[in-house]
Amino acid sequence: MNIIVCIKRVPDTADVDIVVDKSGKDIEKSGLVFDLNEWDSYAIEEAIRLKEKLGGTVTVISMGGEDTNESLRKCLAMGADEAIRLTDSAFSGSDGYATAKVLAQAIRRLPYDLILTGTQAEDDGFGEVGVMVAKLLGLPHVSIVTRLELEDRKIRAHRELEGGLEEVVEVDLPALLTIQTGINEPRYVSIMGIRKVAKKEIRVLGLSELGLQAEEVGLRGSDIELERVFLPPVGEGAQMLEGKPEEIAERVFEILKDKGGLV
Amino acid sequence: MKEIMVIAEHRQGELRDITYEMLSKGRELAESFGGTLSVVLLGKGIRALAERLIPRAHRVYLIEDERLEFYNSETYERVLLQFLTERRPHLTLIGHTAQGMDFAPALAVRLGWPLATDCIGIEPKDENFTLTRQIYGGKINSEVTFLRKGPYLVTLRSGAFEGKEKEPLSGEIVSLPSPLTDEALARRFLQFVEAAVGEVDITQADILVSVGRGIKDGENIPLVKELADSIGGVLACSRPVVDKKWLPKACQVGTSGKTVKPKVYIAIGISGAFQHVAGMKGSGTIIAINKDPKAPIFSVAHYGIVGDLFKIVPVIKDKIKELKQK
Numbered sequence: 150m151n152i153i154v155c156i157k158r159v160p161d162t163a164d165v166d167i168v169v170d171k172s173g174k175d176i177e178k179s180g181l182v183f184d185l186n187e188w189d190s191y192a193i194e195e196a197i198r199l200k201e202k203l204g205g206t207v208t209v210i211s212m213g214g215e216d217t218n219e220s221l222r223k224c225l226a227m228g229a230d231e232a233i234r235l236t237d238s239a240f241s242g243s244d245g246y247a248t249a250k251v252l253a254q255a256i257r258r259l260p261y262d263l264i265l266t267g268t269q270a271e272d273d274g275f276g277e278v279g280v281m282v283a284k285l286l287g288l289p290h291v292s293i294v295t296r297l298e299l300e301d302r303k304i305r306a307h308r309e310l311e312g313g314l315e316e317v318v319e320v321d322l323p324a325l326l327t328i329q330t331g332i333n334e335p336r337y338v339s340i341m342g343i344r345k346v347a348k349k350e351i352r353v354l355g356l357s358e359l360g361l362q363a364e365e366v367g368l369r370g371s372d373i374e375l376e377r378v379f380l381p382p383v384g385e386g387a388q389m390l391e392g393k394p395e396e397i398a399e400r401v402f403e404i405l406k407d408k409g410g411l412v
Numbered sequence: 413m414k415e416i417m418v419i420a421e422h423r424q425g426e427l428r429d430i431t432y433e434m435l436s437k438g439r440e441l442a443e444s445f446g447g448t449l450s451v452v453l454l455g456k457g458i459r460a461l462a463e464r465l466i467p468r469a470h471r472v473y474l475i476e477d478e479r480l481e482f483y484n485s486e487t488y489e490r491v492l493l494q495f496l497t498e499r500r501p502h503l504t505l506i507g508h509t510a511q512g513m514d515f516a517p518a519l520a521v522r523l524g525w526p527l528a529t530d531c532i533g534i535e536p537k538d539e540n541f542t543l544t545r546q547i548y549g550g551k552i553n554s555e556v557t558f559l560r561k562g563p564y565l566v567t568l569r570s571g572a573f574e575g576k577e578k579e580p581l582s583g584e585i586v587s588l589p590s591p592l593t594d595e596a597l598a599r600r601f602l603q604f605v606e607a608a609v610g611e612v613d614i615t616q617a618d619i620l621v622s623v624g625r626g627i628k629d630g631e632n633i634p635l636v637k638e639l640a641d642s643i644g645g646v647l648a649c650s651r652p653v654v655d656k657k658w659l660p661k662a663c664q665v666g667t668s669g670k671t672v673k674p675k676v677y678i679a680i681g682i683s684g685a686f687q688h689v690a691g692m693k694g695s696g697t698i699i700a701i702n703k704d705p706k707a708p709i710f711s712v713a714h715y716g717i718v719g720d721l722f723k724i725v726p727v728i729k730d731k732i733k734e735l736k737q738k
Contacts, residue, residue: 162548164704273547275529277517284521289598292514309668310510313607320599331655372526373556381553387716398731408697410619410676412644
């Protein structure tokens with residue numbers, strides 16, 4: 150069973166005060182901590198579990214600059230066998246579609262039975278790259294997968310729908326699945342684990358190695374262009390309760406009493 | 413005349429809200445440039461659903477086939493590829509839902525038409541559109557435009573547009589033959605399964621105390637449970653808490669969990685991603701505790717407390733116990 154996993158390195162913005170940068174087209178990224186996209190950490194874990202059960206290889210692929218090696222090494226430390234980084238100045242400005250073209254072109258040359266991606270990325274949240282890669286490769290796909298079981302050359306997958314409902318589908322291999330968070334518990338990677346793979350070679354492929362033309366990728370090969378970013382308009386917003394914790398607690402008590410929040 | 417096409421979404425015999433939301437926005441756009449509004453339904457035995465859409469569109473296309481009884485991206489791709497290639501609508505709207513996320517990117521690749529996903533705003537700009545999207549988990553908005561010429565495909569976020577009724581249109585139903593054959597499919601629908609039901613039904617509770625990623629560890633859940641107990645509330649949570657197996661799925665509030673409308677909703681360590689907010693914004697009174705003053709939860713909450721939940725929650729719990737005794 151040869152599995153390919155596509156990953157992305159993204160900034161962690163959960164508890165950070167985000168500022169729009171001077172270009173007005175992105176956020177100020179200096180000082181932010183980057184990590185493997187959360188959805189992708191579940192995808193790589195799922196791939197490694199399948200490999201541990203069935204044998205075979207896990208190859209992890211990402212498009213990005215040298216910093217991306219950090220996330221690729223994390224995947225190697227988790228148990229991936231090989232890592233490939235796709236990088237070229239021509240790739241810059243790529244939207245989801247252009248990114249999918251680069252990834253698909255790299256995967257085309259590799260042996261695989263199954264491709265896994267995260268359902269979406271934490272940063273731009275297109276939620277389209279995985280499914281696009283599948284169609285560029287002419288493969289069937291199943292998106293938003295919360296559970297999967299392999300039998301013969303088929304996968305039985307649960308897709309997450311709305312309102313707690315799931316749909317069970319069966320798909321023939323080779324196929325591409327986009328993985329939803331919560332499907333497993335991604336293993337912890339220690340610093341020692343990362344050190345062990347520090348010397349492992351990461352293959353680097355660019356435009357010409359992939360046999361792509363510059364106009365197929367980057368901004369020129371994209372569907373959409375970002376014009377500007379801005380802080381969302383704030384609604385009426387909450388009335389903020391300030392003061393010492395005891396004072397806040399008293400206010401909360403009064404509010405609860407008033408609004409039926411005490412039984 | 414420019415045509416706007418809405419791909420209707422329905423499941424288990426019901427039209428989904430997103431269908432009305434797309435029709436409402438689609439109508440506004442069609443009126444702004446003097447175009448027409450159409451909607452297409454794929455399924456089996458769904459003529460009644462098509463009839464319900466007559467007042468909402470100029471034309472209701474109906475493609476019925478027993479192979480379309482359950483949604484499957486492969487059959488949807490095949491049918492819509494042919495339908496949209498023939499109609500070439502200026503703009504096609506699809507829901508950014510579990511269904512739309514599954515087939516819209518596939519359709520875009522197969523049609524070779526540009527796609528913008530998960531949009532919360534769409535305005536015409538000459539022959540193009542300006543689309544508003546949320547990035548970085550809803551902390552930043554972005555405006556994007558298409559780089560290639562249309563026809564355009566856009567997926568709209570659920571709940572981002574109002575699905576309200578307007579002056580009825582007198583649509584007509586146009587039945588079209590299905591292009592599907594008995595050709596084998598590589599992907600097959602098997603069945604629906606309901607997520608496990610919990611001991612407590614959070615949709616029935618008057619008071620919910622809901623916990624999010626900010627709780628940091630499953631071992632800290634009792635802290636929030638004690639607060640819930642002190643006010644007679646029920647414990648709920650946001651998605652990351654379920655993903656990490658700290659609480660069962662039955663406790664989850666949000667798009668993929670439960671939609672709740674308690675009298676009081678206390679959100680603790682929940683940033684307020686739209687998937688969560690969609691499931692609780694109808695609550696009577698919302699109190700949010702979060703350490704990030706810019707967390708989106710504060711724009712939906714009525715009362716906000718900025719601070720460390722580990723310091724604030726115990727004080728609130730003790731205070732409530734003390735004052736309740738008085």
